[in-house]
Amino acid sequence: MSAILSSCAYCGVGCGISVSSTQADWENVDRSNLTLTGDINHPANHGHLCAKGERLLDSLAQPNVLRYPILRSGKPINWDDASSLIADKFANTIAEFGPDSVALYLSGQLLTEDYYVANKFAKGYLKTANVDTNSRLCMSSAVSAMQGSFGEDVVPGCYDDIEHADVIVLIGANTAWTHPVLFQRILAAKKANHSQLVVIDPIATATAKQADIHLAIKPGADLALFHGLLGFLADSNSVNHDYITAHTQGYDDIIESAQQLSCNLASLAKIVGVSLATLTQFYQLFIDGNKVLSASCQGVNQSVIGTEITQAIIHCHLALGHIGQAGCGFFSLTGQPNAMGGREVGGLATQLACHMGFSAPEQQLLTNFWQVDGVANKKGLAAVDMFDALAEGKIKAIWIMGTNPVVSLPNSNKVALALADCPFVVVSEISPDSDTAKLADVLLPAQGWSEKCGTVTNSERTISRQRGFMMPKGQSKPDWWAISQVAQKMGFQGFEFKTNASVFNEFARLSAQVKQTFAGKVFDISGLANLTQQEYDHLAPTQLTYRFSRAHWPKRFTFI
């Protein structure tokens, strides 16, 4: 019996799995010889799995797998011709209409290696930052808030904080359903440590039903709730002024408006939509519970004021000086298995790789590292704007990977019509049946979860290996390989990658260079640069640690 360790593909908890086979030979392994369990040594789940993870092997029986590249007419085409066609169409479109007439729309379900190569291709070679991802739909509010408050998209909390917390506050998150293994851990910690669970959600969800306090607030009232809490912390002399003076900026600018809310708690309770007793019970618990951990998800992120709400939550922790200490502070739950990895390679239209922005020195670093004549010099179009530009005919060629925007973006009819009218649509998929795949001029077969190899980064920024254990079906290929083929056909040098390890190494070397050049950068995977193939193959889950302590944090945190 031999086992392969990999990761669950379904959510941002990022559980480790172990797939065992009774067959000695992994090549041509048969599904009936496989068993799947949780990886007891993985720090995200310590062997636990939820119902979805336990049934991962059932997904292998997918009825209609895409095996070969095909054209819209249904005619099969070989990879060589398909990549030549895509290269020609992208090159001609750029020649006629400029770099911003093309776009890539990616997915938090891709691997970090796929994401890295896609970004390099678009921002370094096509010279457009029109590269966005479905992670925009879940994570952009949290990203902007952390960039604003901490100076970089860095998540202070981690799963271990759950056991150290006295109070856990879930805001806009139905964690019992959407991050079940983490929720079981919260319930276990609650039982063992008598910690309190607060759930803030307009609906009495399965999560809320397990809470000690459920604040069934009005939708969107989170902003008033947390801004009022900041005022309450000040009113009750709980604010850590030494910390604020030494490590933050902007407190004085916002505290007055916060206290305008907290000075009349009865009217604040009305605005928020809860009773005065519930409001004050929660506020008092935030002070009395020594260590408070707040975690938010889509009820906050998908709000039009999601960034402001997230910042209001962070402000309360900053005011107490409770950031970067065990068991307290802010934590952002990511939805997709690799939303975090995508953010790290710069998978959003609004950033460059390794948490860089578009300043001249940051562009220059990438220009030198990739040995190109300049990179995209301004932000590109974010998801919704990208599809608006598509509908307006401004984007004339698009490559969609690992996501089904016809279903998942708002205004789906508009998205479908825009794709139908777009002169050239490429879709990389594992299935020909998705609504988006049906609109592709060229449909490329991607490798599915059981076949592909690379890395993913979970909610608590642990990088884990995904390891394929099934032979890829038909001519399906890794997404990074497909992009590299097209890039080479366009005459670009720098896409001669032979393995996923070589892609990862380049990314890690870039991180080392960024860290060396910009001393204040917190994102740092330089320790993983230059892994040998064997080291990469055996890479154990590795967590990026950010030191938020006074000694190590170079920037001031900001009240915005």
Ligand SMILES: Nc1nc2c(c(=O)[nH]1)N[C@H]1C(S)=C(S)[C@@H](COP(=O)(O)OP(=O)(O)OC[C@H]3O[C@@H](n4cnc5c(=O)[nH]c(N)nc54)[C@H](O)[C@@H]3O)O[C@H]1N2
């Ligand atoms: N089974 C399953 N699990 C999944 C996924 C899946 O498709 N299926 N998808 C994964 C992905 S990509 C994501 S992003 C996550 C999503 O994970 P969650 O965010 O936990 O999931 P949602 O169901 O969107 O829960 C959002 C909650 O916010 C509440 N809410 C709505 N408006 C407000 C508001 O104004 N304020 C507050 N405080 N709450 C509000 C809603 O009532 C809801 O309970 O799940 C991940 N896990």
Ligand SMILES: Nc1nc2c(c(=O)[nH]1)N[C@H]1C(S)=C(S)[C@@H](COP(=O)(O)OP(=O)(O)OC[C@H]3O[C@@H](n4cnc5c(=O)[nH]c(N)nc54)[C@H](O)[C@@H]3O)O[C@H]1N2
């Ligand atoms: N109404 C409504 N809309 C929503 C949401 C909501 O709660 N309600 N939630 C939003 C959120 S948070 C999210 S994250 C999005 C999710 O929206 P999508 O990203 O559209 O979600 P999926 O259905 O998971 O689409 C993934 C696609 O990738 C394909 N695929 C699977 N594995 C691979 C692979 O390895 N490579 C490639 N190339 N393709 C692969 C699958 O066949 C599938 O078609 O939806 C958003 N839209």
Ligand code: SF4
């Ligand atoms: S909690 Fe998420 S990552 Fe873990 S087994 Fe369930 S779906 Fe997979």
Ligand SMILES: [Mo]
């Ligand atoms: Mo999501």
